[in-house]
Amino acid sequence: MAVACQAFESQAPKCQVEALTKRYGTRAVVENVSFEIAEGEFVVVLGPSGCGKSTTLRLVAGLAAADGGRVLLGGKAVSDAASGLFVRPERRDIGMVFQSYAIWPHMDVFENVAYPLRVRKRGNAEIKQRVENMLALVGLAGEARRSAAQLSGGQMQRVALARALVFDPTLLLFDEPLSNLDLKLRERLRLELKELQRRTGLTSIYVTHDQAEAVELADRIIVMESGRVVQVGAPHELYRRPLSRFVAQFISSANIFPGRVLARISDDCASVRTETGRELAATHDGSVATGDLVDVVIHPEDCLLGERAPEAPDSHHARIVSRRYQGTSTRYTVDWAGAPLEVAALGSEAPLAQDSPVVLTVPRERARIIGRSAIAASAP
Amino acid sequence: MTALVASPGARSRGAWLVAALSPRGLFMAVLFAGLFFLIVLPVLALVLGSFLPVPPRALAIDWSGLTLANYRETLSGGGFLALLRVTLAAAMIGTAGALAIGASLAWLAIRTNVPGRHLLESIAILPMFVPPLVGAFAWDILASPRSGIINIALRSIGIEKAVNIYSLGGIGFVFAIYYAPYVHLFVAAALRNFDPTHEEAARMCGASSWRCFWQITLPLISPALLSSGLLVFVLLIELFAIPAILGEPGNLHFISVRIWEMVGFTPPKVNQASALGVLMLVITVTLVLLQYRVLGKRSFVTVSGKGLRPDVVALGGARWPLAFVGFGYILFVVLLPYAALLFIALRKNLFYATLGALADTRQLSLDQFALAFSDPVVRASFLNSLAVSLGTVAIGSVLYFTIAYVVQRTSLAGRRALDVITILPVAIPGLIIGLGYLWTWISLPFGIYGTLWIIILAYLSQFSPQGVRAISGSLVQIDPELEESSRLCGAGLAYTLRRIVVPLAWPGILSAMILLLILSFRELATALFLYTSTTQVFSLTMFDFWLRGSTNLVAVMALVQTLVLAILVLLARRIRRERTPFIT
């Protein structure tokens, strides 16, 4: 998507957030948050509970006023703390799906969806036409006259989506829209949502604390930690090149262990000695120097296990401690230099025997070194 | 908190001036000014008046004449101490009785297997709907020492002067029965939310059920007892109607009645009355502050999220006798007084001294009703009351909704202060509000004094705590996201209020309106200093007729008033039931 951004360079991004800050009392809940979203992009804001995701979204929507920074929609400022400019939420032309769905219980499904059009004083015929199209789009055709109070969670979710889409907003916001649903429904609606977004091409910001959801939906993910943006990037970038231990931990179930750089092998490769005494070669982003304290990230599925002992580089002696057969893959805990390491082997072959010695291969281009203090945000 | 009306972020010096001149700032300024006139100014005027040597005159305040003489006069001699002693003693007796009655009924209805406990639970608060003035009339008819019906009946079986309602004990009894429902409401809520595992744990530790009650149950509901006790105590100190009817004949003088006499009897002593009023205010404000502290510490009353009703206590052989006592008591304090009023309303002459004379059916007729309905004063004051009540409801519902909305749903600067001002009148007796209004509006050059408007304004300030709280209660139940989604759909604040907030809060708004209607239709003390011959309200007419001895007419009027109120209460219950399914 970084490429897409370049392509639209001449045109202003759909949504720009610049140095946004929000305080409750003296506590900064959102601090110096900046990002840009291009036309048609689906961006997920990901972070643990309480890190300020919802607050950021509400600042964009205009449901709260920032204490610092600017929000621009389509190149025009809608809030600017410095000059006191604040466009009210109803003037921002933003559709939003809330965590509670916020379906009005005193109106039926049709009236809920028709509401934005009634506010805009559209004719009855047009309203009927557009609401019915929208209900069909979200799979609720024929349910128009049901009372909103009797809907199931999944149906409310669809009504909320239809209501947010019906007036062709310039930007669509989602605040954990699937978190109140059970797992199966959540997975199905996730697919539908992605499909719908692809079809409508709407620029969207989606807030969640569920990394699986984020990875599946996002063109780009903005990772937040205690009110700050810690990394921005496409899902595979975050996965391959996390900038901090926090991102690595949050985005995957990787092995992470602390160590010290022994020597730089090349511009993007160095040898590291971990605190538990392992020695291995791993890639880095060029900024590390000999003697630096670092973390090493190794994804379980990047490791290879073999019985022979080739004298190949990146191979180490290990022993299988335990294994969990999972059908299409097997997960092992191996003992490598006196400390455990998680390894995933794909395929449904018979698993390796417990307690047997194995050769563990950790390809240097897959092991990743991250500096201890690298919290700076990366530009897309 | 939602920020539907968000303040601009710039917080530089002088920004507050910009904020104050913005539309939001002006709106808040107008709201504050309104409440200042309604609630704060009358109290200030009263306090000022208590330091002045002369009665209020239009804006002509002689600041050099400030004096402590009014206080000196009030406090010197035994007069004030006697007043204080009687007022506090009766309030204490009443509070103790209310606590005993309210707590036992709550326990009986909620924690035992007494037959009909659900019915008992819902009728236990019925006495609250008997206006204190009407209750006082009825108990005078029933239990005055010489001609009370109960005494006549007892005399016929040879017991002389058995009950005397004109005593401290008698007045404390009437206080207790009509204020017990307040205690009941607090304690019942605490018992309902009670996590039974606390008790079960004590039983598992080997405690007997008696020990368990004293060491576990009672301490856990004691905050409810304490705060409801304090509330009742304040209300009883503030009360005017019952002491005025039942205190004077027995030579028991209460502070509130004394204030009324000082203003109403010639020569009027408004300044001394104001000093006495300020002293009373000091007492009530202190008690209300105390109550808030107690309420603030209530957190250890545990609420079990399981929504389980605590196990009931099996009463065994005492089940039926206790049911008899419980239901009998409610009938005794609700039905008996109305039976007495109905009897008096139907009876042609009121001279009866024996049971035989009481039972004489030839004496019964509907003449009194015809007389009352054709009396021009009764009719005029009924219409006045109706006009005042409707005016209070119309203005009050808009005003209280605005305040409740600003406090609950916006981030406007000053909303906390707004909240505090609207609950102030809890600590201001109606009589004192009335006196404050007298001071304010006589000295302000607007022609409101002598019209129904001044009564409406006084009611609006007196009932603001109840009104705002009732509407706030239904606003907080509405998920803020329901409003926010409307805003994002493109609707402005006004449209959102009309299409989303008001429809969803409607049951609460409606019951607040009916509550206001009831309160203002029956109010006596607040209007006491504010009426003229053309603006007399219904309660005042009743009180006036009673003082002049027209007992029959008063009985008819009390029945009419209660009938009107009963219809309103039933209406409120109906509407609540029909509309509540919306609220999630």
Ligand SMILES: Nc1ncnc2c1ncn2[C@@H]1O[C@H](COP(=O)(O)OP(=O)(O)OP(=O)(O)O)[C@@H](O)[C@H]1O
């Ligand atoms: N109106 C408010 N007043 C005070 N503090 C607030 C307010 N709204 C949010 N906060 C605080 O700001 C922090 C961030 O809140 P926010 O709702 O943005 O978190 P979040 O990332 O959306 O978390 P979650 O995943 O739990 O929804 C929290 O610690 C919260 O307590």
Ligand SMILES: [Mg+2]
């Ligand atoms: Mg959130």
